[in-house]
Amino acid sequence: MSLYTLPFRPPCPIITCRVSSSPAVTLPSPPPSILPPTATATATAAAAALPSPTCALQCPHFETCSGCTHEFNLHRPIIVEEATDFFKSLGVSDFTFDSCRLWGWRCRAKLAVRGSSENPLIGLYQEGTHNVVDIPQCKAHHPNINAAVELLRQGIRELNIEPYDEDQGTGDLRYLQMAVTTYNTSLPAAERYRNGRVQVSLVWNSRNEKSSNSDKLNALANFLWRNGGPRSNLHLIHSVWANFQTSTNNIIFGNRWRHLLGERDFWEHVGGIDISLDPSSFGQANTRAFDNLLQKLHKHVPYGASVADLYAGAGVIGLSLAANKKCRSVKCIEINKESKPSFEKTIDRLPNSIEGSISWHNTDTSIDPLSWLVGSDVIVVDPPRKGLDASLIDALRTISSHKVKPSLKSSSSNIKEEKRPWILREKERAKEASIQVGRETTSEDPQSLPQTLIYISCGWESFKKDCKALLTSKSWHLEKAHGFNFFPGTQSIEVLAVFKRSLKKKKTGKKKKKQL
Numbered sequence: 001m002s003l004y005t006l007p008f009r010p011p012c013p014i015i016t017c018r019v020s021s022s023p024a025v026t027l028p029s030p031p032p033s034i035l036p037p038t039a040t041a042t043a044t045a046a047a048a049a050l051p052s053p054t055c056a057l058q059c060p061h062f063e064t065c066s067g068c069t070h071e072f073n074l075h076r077p078i079i080v081e082e083a084t085d086f087f088k089s090l091g092v093s094d095f096t097f098d099s100c101r102l103w104g105w106r107c108r109a110k111l112a113v114r115g116s117s118e119n120p121l122i123g124l125y126q127e128g129t130h131n132v133v134d135i136p137q138c139k140a141h142h143p144n145i146n147a148a149v150e151l152l153r154q155g156i157r158e159l160n161i162e163p164y165d166e167d168q169g170t171g172d173l174r175y176l177q178m179a180v181t182t183y184n185t186s187l188p189a190a191e192r193y194r195n196g197r198v199q200v201s202l203v204w205n206s207r208n209e210k211s212s213n214s215d216k217l218n219a220l221a222n223f224l225w226r227n228g229g230p231r232s233n234l235h236l237i238h239s240v241w242a243n244f245q246t247s248t249n250n251i252i253f254g255n256r257w258r259h260l261l262g263e264r265d266f267w268e269h270v271g272g273i274d275i276s277l278d279p280s281s282f283g284q285a286n287t288r289a290f291d292n293l294l295q296k297l298h299k300h301v302p303y304g305a306s307v308a309d310l311y312a313g314a315g316v317i318g319l320s321l322a323a324n325k326k327c328r329s330v331k332c333i334e335i336n337k338e339s340k341p342s343f344e345k346t347i348d349r350l351p352n353s354i355e356g357s358i359s360w361h362n363t364d365t366s367i368d369p370l371s372w373l374v375g376s377d378v379i380v381v382d383p384p385r386k387g388l389d390a391s392l393i394d395a396l397r398t399i400s401s402h403k404v405k406p407s408l409k410s411s412s413s414n415i416k417e418e419k420r421p422w423i424l425r426e427k428e429r430a431k432e433a434s435i436q437v438g439r440e441t442t443s444e445d446p447q448s449l450p451q452t453l454i455y456i457s458c459g460w461e462s463f464k465k466d467c468k469a470l471l472t473s474k475s476w477h478l479e480k481a482h483g484f485n486f487f488p489g490t491q492s493i494e495v496l497a498v499f500k501r502s503l504k505k506k507k508t509g510k511k512k513k514k515q516l
Contacts, residue, residue, distance in 0.1 A: 055102060057489050059139040066127040067140060068489030074102040079460060079491045080483060086464065087481045090471065099485035100288045106140045107180040107196065108285040110252055111149070113163045113173045120156045120163050122149050122176065130166060140489055145178045147236055148198040148228065152176065155223040161216055164205055172213050174245060175203035175252050177279060181238055182287065183267040197238035199266050200224060201279045203245050209258055217242055221260040229262065239263045241279050253280065265345060270294060271320030276345035280338040282313045286486045293456070293484050293496055294320050300454060300480065300498045301325050301378050308376040309333065310365045310392070311383045314342035318380070322358050323350055329357040333372055337362045340435065347437055360435040369395040370402070378452045387462030397473035399449055453499040458486070463495055470499060477502050
């Protein structure tokens with residue numbers, strides 16, 4: 001697989017402000033019609049918790065929409081105080097909290113479509129119901145998502161597209177996914193975010209593109225492209241995709257995707273690399289906050305390390321480390337096979353100066369997790385909201401009791417032969433679905449044990465549980481913790497926690513005196 005050298009890309013300018021109790025420090029209010037400048041705030045335990053009108057949501061949909069849970073102090077949700085106390089109780093007194101954009105930060109949104117063709121409702125469910133709240137002026141959305149939704153609304157009305165009716169199972173359009181790419185090297189760096197283009201995915205109520213209502217689907221796609229594509233007055237639309245879903249459950253997407261119009265590949269620049277994301281791949285909603293997290297993560301990984309990236313998705317974290325930290329080897333482990341094409345496309349854009357081994361494995365992290373831990377210096381985990389799998393927690397808790405045998409030229413003599421049939425089947429399947437770029441590294445010790453665990457969490461409650469489980473095992477101690485404001489307007493924070501292996505103290509026994 002060929003590699004290409006990327007041209008130097010200057011970083012986007014960042015306006016920095018420090019959140020404190022001083023009345024002289026203020027944040028700009030969001031302008032009514034333009035995107036506010038980026039602000040990066042580093043909060044400490046002494047930061048003020050009083051309502052700040054300059055950091056207020058000011059959204060007309062707040063009372064009915066379930067997306068946001070609080071209106072004030074967007075820069076510092078209340079949960080930060082709890083997190084600060086939690087980490088302080090574990091010996092980490094320098095917990096930091098970083099906040100980027102407070103409005104217009106969401107670059108990826110999944111929206112339900114209900115109502116009628118004359119009056120379509122496009123938004124989120126009202127709390128505890130399946131009643132859709134129309135949110136045309138959402139303050140969290142990137143402004144171009146709102147613009148694309150308005151264009152789609154016009155198309156629904158003009159083309160008589162019927163929104164989905166859950167009770168009857170009828171209608172055409174069920175859901176939308178809007179994803180903004182700010183990757184546009186033809187623009188100055190400072191203008192790229194503001195001029196992001198929207199990939200529109202239409203979740204269509206049919207089995208495939210040959211169904212009876214496919215003419216309406218094509219008509220709607222053409223309407224979007226004609227009025228928002230490169231030949232329109234405002235080039236707003238990046239591409240149009242269709243997903244086909246007929247299930248009556250609450251799962252948004254079906255398994256069948258089709259590219260309809262526009263660019264096929266969706267690119268973004270985060271963590272110092274260009275990444276590709278298919279509409280079926282997981283992508284972070286807050287692109288700029290995720291980029292900040294990756295820059296912080298790089299500081300905790302030594303150059304030339306061997307890294308295992310668990311719950312890797314399309315491998316963004318692992319590939320970012322491979323490019324920026326010159327890792328000896330990077331192994332990305334992901335259960336979703338749909339992430340494989342995005343990983344392959346991203347690999348092709350990595351600089352050809354990378355000499356280490358890079359691989360992607362389609363397998364379940366919970367099956368024989370020790371096999372991914374052994375031989376790695378650094379473990380990175382980015383699990384779903386529920387936290388780490390129980391088997392992985394157990395493997396991490398007991399890592400210190402794993403006996404390390406002397407390294408030999410042939411590592412096969414050091415590894416116990418696996419006989420469990422379900423493990424063997426999974427290993428064989430993972431091997432068949434894996435991708436290997438570069439030579440398999442031979443310089444690493446196949447029996448070495450990880451010394452660093454980096455835990456990225458989007459679920460605060462599950463993280464606290466996992467953190468306590470790791471620390472009570474005495475195999476790990478917590479060294480650093482950082483928080484990131486991935487979802488302003490909610491009581492959610494993203495946590496980056498760095499654990500280090502605890503060294504066993506040698507027992508010092510007094511020598512018995514010889515009896516005369």
